[in-house]
Amino acid sequence: MKTLENMTTIEQMEEVTAKLKEQAVKSGAETYEDRVKQQTPHCKFGEDGVCCKNCSMGPCRVSARGKRGICGADAHAIAGRNYLRMIAAGTASHSDHAREILHVLREAKKDGGYQIRDEAKLLRLAEEWNVKTEGRDIYDVAHDVANVGLMEFGKPDGYQLFTKRAPAERQELWKKEGVLPRAIDREIATSLHMTHMGNTADAEYLVRQGVRTGLSNGWGGSMIGTEITDILFGTPQERASEGNLGVLEKNMVNLVVHGHDPAFSEMVVTAAELKELQDYAKSKGAKGLNVVGLCCTANEVAMRHGVRMAGNFLQQENVILTGVCDLMCVDVQCIFPALPKLADCFHTKFVTSSHIARIPGAIHIEFAPETAMEQAKEIVKMAIDNYPNRDEGKIYIPETKQPANVGYPCEVIISKLDGVTNSHVDQLGSYRPAVDAIRSGVLRGAVGIVGCNNPRVRPDYSHFAIMEELLKNDVLIVATGCAAQLATKAGLLNKEAKWCCGDGLRRVCDLADIPPILHMGACVDISRILLLVAGIARDWNVDMNQLPIVGVAPEWMSEKAVSIANYCIGSGIDVYLGIQPQVMGSTQMAELITEGTRKITGAGYIIDTDPKSLVKKIIDGIEAKRAALGI
Ligand code: BF8
Ligand code: SF4
Numbered sequence: 001m002k003t004l005e006n007m008t009t010i011e012q013m014e015e016v017t018a019k020l021k022e023q024a025v026k027s028g029a030e031t032y033e034d035r036v037k038q039q040t041p042h043c044k045f046g047e048d049g050v051c052c053k054n055c056s057m058g059p060c061r062v063s064a065r066g067k068r069g070i071c072g073a074d075a076h077a078i079a080g081r082n083y084l085r086m087i088a089a090g091t092a093s094h095s096d097h098a099r100e101i102l103h104v105l106r107e108a109k110k111d112g113g114y115q116i117r118d119e120a121k122l123l124r125l126a127e128e129w130n131v132k133t134e135g136r137d138i139y140d141v142a143h144d145v146a147n148v149g150l151m152e153f154g155k156p157d158g159y160q161l162f163t164k165r166a167p168a169e170r171q172e173l174w175k176k177e178g179v180l181p182r183a184i185d186r187e188i189a190t191s192l193h194m195t196h197m198g199n200t201a202d203a204e205y206l207v208r209q210g211v212r213t214g215l216s217n218g219w220g221g222s223m224i225g226t227e228i229t230d231i232l233f234g235t236p237q238e239r240a241s242e243g244n245l246g247v248l249e250k251n252m253v254n255l256v257v258h259g260h261d262p263a264f265s266e267m268v269v270t271a272a273e274l275k276e277l278q279d280y281a282k283s284k285g286a287k288g289l290n291v292v293g294l295c296c297t298a299n300e301v302a303m304r305h306g307v308r309m310a311g312n313f314l315q316q317e318n319v320i321l322t323g324v325c326d327l328m329c330v331d332v333q334c335i336f337p338a339l340p341k342l343a344d345c346f347h348t349k350f351v352t353s354s355h356i357a358r359i360p361g362a363i364h365i366e367f368a369p370e371t372a373m374e375q376a377k378e379i380v381k382m383a384i385d386n387y388p389n390r391d392e393g394k395i396y397i398p399e400t401k402q403p404a405n406v407g408y409p410c411e412v413i414i415s416k417l418d419g420v421t422n423s424h425v426d427q428l429g430s431y432r433p434a435v436d437a438i439r440s441g442v443l444r445g446a447v448g449i450v451g452c453n454n455p456r457v458r459p460d461y462s463h464f465a466i467m468e469e470l471l472k473n474d475v476l477i478v479a480t481g482c483a484a485q486l487a488t489k490a491g492l493l494n495k496e497a498k499w500c501c502g503d504g505l506r507r508v509c510d511l512a513d514i515p516p517i518l519h520m521g522a523c524v525d526i527s528r529i530l531l532l533v534a535g536i537a538r539d540w541n542v543d544m545n546q547l548p549i550v551g552v553a554p555e556w557m558s559e560k561a562v563s564i565a566n567y568c569i570g571s572g573i574d575v576y577l578g579i580q581p582q583v584m585g586s587t588q589m590a591e592l593i594t595e596g597t598r599k600i601t602g603a604g605y606i607i608d609t610d611p612k613s614l615v616k617k618i619i620d621g622i623e624a625k626r627a628a629l630g631i
Contacts, residue, residue: 010461049584049589072201091563094524104263121235179212204588215570222527243298258295260522303406317342323390334452339362340360435539442504443476445549447470449470452561463486466618467490477518536549577607
């Protein structure tokens with residue numbers, strides 16, 4: 001078996017980061033590594049989740065001296081409440097992003113800035129949501145669909161419509177356990193209400209509400225976000241791209257889009273393709289315009305346009321440290337507030353575009369769907385005007401980059417896997433080939449590797465170690481978010497990377513003509529993974545928790561990640577974590593999140609901060625599921 005000889009190793013990535021750190025020191029810039037030092041050791045009460053400041057009698061913290069807060073809340077109540085608040089915030093973030101996209105859909109016009117790119121998907125969704133389509137203008141249908149979607153946030157009665165997409169057994173279980181999600185805003189508000197001073201102190205009910213709130217994200221906000229984004233900007237197709245800092249160009253205007261909301265970045269990408277702006281860039285001495293992405297925005301624009309990806313979460317400062325980032329524009333989520341100050345040490349212009357993420361020191365250009373194109377042009381022009389201001393003495397562009405194949409939503413995966421088992425050509429469009437490949441053991445199972453990177457551990461190392469081992473063991477990987485970005489940087493999204501797979505997986509990659517890690521998009525697109533697992537479960541005629549398919553977040557850090565983990569658990573998908581949730585100061589919470597939820601939903605967390613033993617547990621978990629299925 002060949003090893004990862006053509007890959008970029010973590011050590012090589014670290015060498016680049018070290019060189020860029022020298023750039024920072026030379027320019028008097030501070031980076032996250034400096035701040036990690038200032039913040040270490042972290043507050044133990046916070047780490048354990050046993051500090052409460054939910055009322056002004058506090059803050060209270062649980063210690064040997066005081067086992068309860070002033071109101072009498074114990075460690076379990078405090079840790080449970082903090083945990084539920086994280087889930088509520090994560091759900092709010094993903095879902096509010098979806099709400100923004102729905103508003104854009106409502107503004108879409110035949111001759112406007114935003115149009116419908118996937119009409120078939122819109123019509124399918126209209127039918128699912130009982131919106132009349134016959135003889136109607138497609139934009140009228142779109143506006144009605146947007147209104148139904150917007151009602152999913154605040155409707156007084158009923159449950160999330162997309163929960164009907166889950167296998168019947170799962171839906172029954174949600175009903176029976178009282179976790180079937182209602183309106184998204186209602187689940188978030190209920191969570192905040194329950195955790196207000198003087199309400200729920202029983203950790204089990206906080207955890208149950210966490211699952212329900214998470215489900216309102218996975219089968220609500222995130223799924224709506226993904227569907228509507230596909231309708232507006234097109235369902236992703238397989239395409240070639242590249243990733244890592246080497247995508248920045250010395251002789252071009254580099255404009256970096258960073259954040260999550262594709263409504264904004266799509267416009268910037270479109271504006272940068274305009275001949276008038278390309279010519280303007282040339283008039284300033286540049287060879288052209290180079291738009292690249294960071295974090296989940298990178299995933300969105302790579303999947304739909306092949307736009308190249310500069311990197312993941314902890315690479316956001318590195319992009320500016322190259323000295324060739326002429327402009328970085330951001331929308332929402334995962335944006336370091338440190339960036340404007342860092343940009344000041346270089347020539348970089350830093351632009352915020354959303355009232356959700358205003359940062360001191362930034363140039364603010366408030367994005368509005370009606371004027372989006374004009375704003376996007378203004379930003380591109382600003383980047384071009386800034387190109388001549390680079391300081392030659394501060395430039396260092398690392399050469400590292402890797403080719404990547406991206407764009408594997410469920411639709412593409414189904415059509416690709418159909419190439420694997422010829423016996424089912426008649427069933428084109430089903431998950432049957434995937435079921436057969438897993439059942440026969442050619443694939444041992446599938447793993448969704450998702451989430452952030454995090455300086456609490458060696459950044460990106462856990463992702464890499466886990467991916468490498470799973471591939472060797474014939475486990476197909478789907479990836480999203482910053483985990484997908486690490487796979488890009490390493491070279492694992494390249495079809496050639498099949499050489500580091502076990503025989504079974506390599507055969508599947510050959511037959512289906514896919515890379516061993518399938519890039520499914522941004523974190524919002526983890527809803528695609530839910531549908532993939534639900535589809536396979538339906539074709540197999542089992543519930544989702546019985547399948548040898550699990551989720552892994554080796555280096556998670558955000559509240560969104562906790563919300564995602566909860567919708568996976570709610571959907572019966574075990575979640576393997578490489579970073580401890582901040583609840584371990586409560587023995588009851590530690591039990592509830594690992595074993596307790598298992599009794600409710602059939603899934604729980606498996607936590608191990610050592611990637612080597614974590615990956616062993618993942619493989620053992622997959623094999624145990626296979627054994628239980630009798631395969
Ligand atoms: O939503 S993986 S660091 S960029 S939270 Fe953020 Fe984490 Fe990256 Fe995307 Ni997801
Ligand atoms: Fe302290 Fe209770 Fe107030 Fe929390 S809610 S700060 S534990 S008194």
